[in-house]
Amino acid sequence: MRTYSFLTVLLWSYMFHVIHMMPFQKRTNKHSHSEKITELSENDGKTLHRTKRGWMWNQFFLLEEYTGPDTQYVGKLHTDQDKGDGNLKYILTGDGAGSLFIIDENTGDIHAAKKLDREEKSLYVLRAKAIDRKTGRQVEPESEFIIKIHDINDNEPKFTKDMYTASVPEMSGVGTSVIQVTATDADDANYGNSAKVVYSILQGQPYFSVDPETGIIKTALPDMSRENREQYQVVIQAKDMGGQMGGLSGTTTVNITLTDVNDNPPRFPQRTYQFSSPESAPPGTPLGRIKANDPDVGENAEIEYSISSGDGSDMFDIVTDKDTQEGIITVKKHLDFENKMLYTLRVEATNAHPDPRFLQLGPFKDTALVKISIEDIDEPPMFSRPWYLIEVDEDAMEGSIIGQVVAQDPDIAKNAIKYSVDRHTDLDRIFNIYSGNGSLFISKPLDREETPWHNITVIATEINNPKQSSQIPVFIRILDINDHAPEFANYYETFVCENAKAGQLIQTVSAIDKDQPPRGHKFFFELVPEFAVHPNFSIVDNKDNTAGIMTRRNGYSRSKMSTYFLPIIIFDNDYPIQSSTGTLTIRVCACDSRGNMQSCSAEALLLPAGLSTGALVAILLCIIILLVLVVLFTALKRQRKKEPLIISKDDVRDNIVTYNDEGGGEEDTQAFDIGTLRNPEVREESKMRRDVIPETIFQIRRTAPLWENIDVQDFIHRRLKENDLDPAAPPYDSLATYAYEGNDSIANSLSSLESLTTEGNQDYEYLSDWGPRFKKLADMYGGEDSDRD
Numbered sequence: 001m002r003t004y005s006f007l008t009v010l011l012w013s014y015m016f017h018v019i020h021m022m023p024f025q026k027r028t029n030k031h032s033h034s035e036k037i038t039e040l041s042e043n044d045g046k047t048l049h050r051t052k053r054g055w056m057w058n059q060f061f062l063l064e065e066y067t068g069p070d071t072q073y074v075g076k077l078h079t080d081q082d083k084g085d086g087n088l089k090y091i092l093t094g095d096g097a098g099s100l101f102i103i104d105e106n107t108g109d110i111h112a113a114k115k116l117d118r119e120e121k122s123l124y125v126l127r128a129k130a131i132d133r134k135t136g137r138q139v140e141p142e143s144e145f146i147i148k149i150h151d152i153n154d155n156e157p158k159f160t161k162d163m164y165t166a167s168v169p170e171m172s173g174v175g176t177s178v179i180q181v182t183a184t185d186a187d188d189a190n191y192g193n194s195a196k197v198v199y200s201i202l203q204g205q206p207y208f209s210v211d212p213e214t215g216i217i218k219t220a221l222p223d224m225s226r227e228n229r230e231q232y233q234v235v236i237q238a239k240d241m242g243g244q245m246g247g248l249s250g251t252t253t254v255n256i257t258l259t260d261v262n263d264n265p266p267r268f269p270q271r272t273y274q275f276s277s278p279e280s281a282p283p284g285t286p287l288g289r290i291k292a293n294d295p296d297v298g299e300n301a302e303i304e305y306s307i308s309s310g311d312g313s314d315m316f317d318i319v320t321d322k323d324t325q326e327g328i329i330t331v332k333k334h335l336d337f338e339n340k341m342l343y344t345l346r347v348e349a350t351n352a353h354p355d356p357r358f359l360q361l362g363p364f365k366d367t368a369l370v371k372i373s374i375e376d377i378d379e380p381p382m383f384s385r386p387w388y389l390i391e392v393d394e395d396a397m398e399g400s401i402i403g404q405v406v407a408q409d410p411d412i413a414k415n416a417i418k419y420s421v422d423r424h425t426d427l428d429r430i431f432n433i434y435s436g437n438g439s440l441f442i443s444k445p446l447d448r449e450e451t452p453w454h455n456i457t458v459i460a461t462e463i464n465n466p467k468q469s470s471q472i473p474v475f476i477r478i479l480d481i482n483d484h485a486p487e488f489a490n491y492y493e494t495f496v497c498e499n500a501k502a503g504q505l506i507q508t509v510s511a512i513d514k515d516q517p518p519r520g521h522k523f524f525f526e527l528v529p530e531f532a533v534h535p536n537f538s539i540v541d542n543k544d545n546t547a548g549i550m551t552r553r554n555g556y557s558r559s560k561m562s563t564y565f566l567p568i569i570i571f572d573n574d575y576p577i578q579s580s581t582g583t584l585t586i587r588v589c590a591c592d593s594r595g596n597m598q599s600c601s602a603e604a605l606l607l608p609a610g611l612s613t614g615a616l617v618a619i620l621l622c623i624i625i626l627l628v629l630v631v632l633f634t635a636l637k638r639q640r641k642k643e644p645l646i647i648s649k650d651d652v653r654d655n656i657v658t659y660n661d662e663g664g665g666e667e668d669t670q671a672f673d674i675g676t677l678r679n680p681e682v683r684e685e686s687k688m689r690r691d692v693i694p695e696t697i698f699q700i701r702r703t704a705p706l707w708e709n710i711d712v713q714d715f716i717h718r719r720l721k722e723n724d725l726d727p728a729a730p731p732y733d734s735l736a737t738y739a740y741e742g743n744d745s746i747a748n749s750l751s752s753l754e755s756l757t758t759e760g761n762q763d764y765e766y767l768s769d770w771g772p773r774f775k776k777l778a779d780m781y782g783g784e785d786s787d788r789d
Contacts, residue, residue: 060075060147062112062149064149065152071102072111075110076110077090077130081139087133087134088139090105092126093126094124094125095121096126101113119155119186121149122188124146127144127145128145153240155240156248156249157197157240158186158250159181161181164253167256168256171225171358172219173219173222174220174222176218178218180217181210181238183199183250195240196240196241197238198243199212199237201236203234204232204256206220217236232255232256236251237251260297260298261357262364263296263358264295265363267293270368271369273368274371275287275329276373279374279375279377280335280377282331282334283332285330286330287316287372289321289324289329290326291326292327294325300353301325303327303351304350305318305347306347309346310370314332316372317330318345337374337377343371348365348366349365379411380462383406385472388473391476391477392442392476392477394446394448394481394483396442398442398444400442402431407419407460415465417462418435418460418461419438419459420433420458422457422458426456446478448479453475454475455476457472458471483578486512486571486572486580487582488512488570493585494585496589497597500591505548506586507586508542508546509548510545523570523572525541525547525569527539535552536556537552537586547568549566556588558590561588568581767781
């Protein structure tokens, strides 16, 4: 409080000093020509006189943040027109008038009603005027004056951020710029040192420093290692008043991270690694992982592994796991415990992205020794070859050995092995094998012409462990033996013309052989010894496995000899020589002048069609029998015709039609058609005479069945009885037809076939009541003797 009281006195003294020293501004009033005097009165009673002005005015100064008990006095406005009688009124307008600044309208005293803040507003422009209370007129023109707020150091420096984040590469040199921080002070930079800021470091030494004027943070120690410490927190202070005592300050925090550089080589944590692998591990099987440690991070820690040397460099491989930066050792080739039980590798780990700036620190790679031991596994037997080829003659005897397969146990134990043939590959069981030594022998005869190759599979199995077995293909080739004689390649139909000349070629023959001699086929043709000198034909060997049949005389006669048989012997040239005899049939035919066959003997023509003489005789006999049957059937039909039984056309009695044939009795269902009894309607144009024996059977048109009519059975029974008792009836079965009224009768059917036969007569008087359409029936059945008549 003592400091501020002293400062107030100084400021007021300074203000009065300025007021006395600054010149007055001149204002011109066109309407007033009189000289006016403006005075500014202070508490000490001193008066400053000016001429030619009615107002005394100037710039006023106030201190900000005034905390006194009373309002802060600014100054006093006064005009020479004021006689002190209270007739004038002072009015203040402009910035803050009435709120911040108030004026005593009677005396012109101006006071600051509130505490002012320069940082909010540093300059106020106001206007003052004096008014005659009675007339309301201005006694002086309105004048403008300024109130300036003097700054005090009431604002501390503030940083643009509460917290900064920065990074710098590790191993950077001293003075490497990290980041710049900035603080601002709201005080007046043009008035004193209130806004002059100085930077200093409060926390973070001795690693970092800060420039006091620019705020740039720099490294202060050389070769700072990220691996030792990665994060740093630095506190920076900004203080005004040029850093002098009594100045205000603000602080901020800067988090600094050391970024990684590749300044560390990879290092294996141990010098030797031990792994094992079963000998059955297939290529590509991972055996283990090794890892070299690199304290760097990111791509600076990426490592590449390789096998630099060792006796297992061709048996194993190493690849890098990009995610874990580990080296994975894998099998490269098939392993064999019996061949080698231990391998040694020298593995090298190298940085993938070395930094040239740090190569002088040493080689950025490391090596380690890897030992891999091979474990013995019970392996299946192994054959001496991947496959076997055996050749055997097709005439080899059953039981003869044709070859041998050999397999052994690759393990140290050398277990005994037994052999067998996979019967799925030898279904006919032609081959077999001795289980003890693997010798293959024949069980059945061989035939190269039927099967030239046999592909079988032999299985070798450990006796102590049957699960361990191996298979091997065995290809058996059957070698040819000349065991087939050559024969004609085709069936030859040869003919010779009757007008043939001697020495004429009539046929060329060739041969085939099922055997396959290594030098190819060679056939020879000749006549059998008995026909070595044939009077009619000869054979000429063409030396190309063909032969020509030649005529030996002029002219041949079909009447004397229609067919010649020429036996020919065919030889091959293999060992042993095989031969066969083929007979060539030569027909004698009639030919034209050009030698084209026209006709041969009848027998010769029929033979190719496959008909013998006996077959022709049988065909002729069948034809004769058929003719005889036709004649007999026609004669029987003619004998059936007779004279009419009834001459009168008006005779309506039942007629018995005879057919001159005997029936087959009750079981004969073919003698008549029962359909005739059921609605035997016949077209008018096909009706035949009832008094003449019919030539053909009636064509009956069937309609709906009439088994609902109960009179048909009784009607038939009565007719049968009458015919059976009639002495004049013919002695053969016959069919009697009766007229029928048709379908859809209003009286239904009149048939009495289903009615029982009675001794008494039936009453048909009701027929007369049915109308004129049934008059004929009423006349026929109405009388007692109608049936007899």
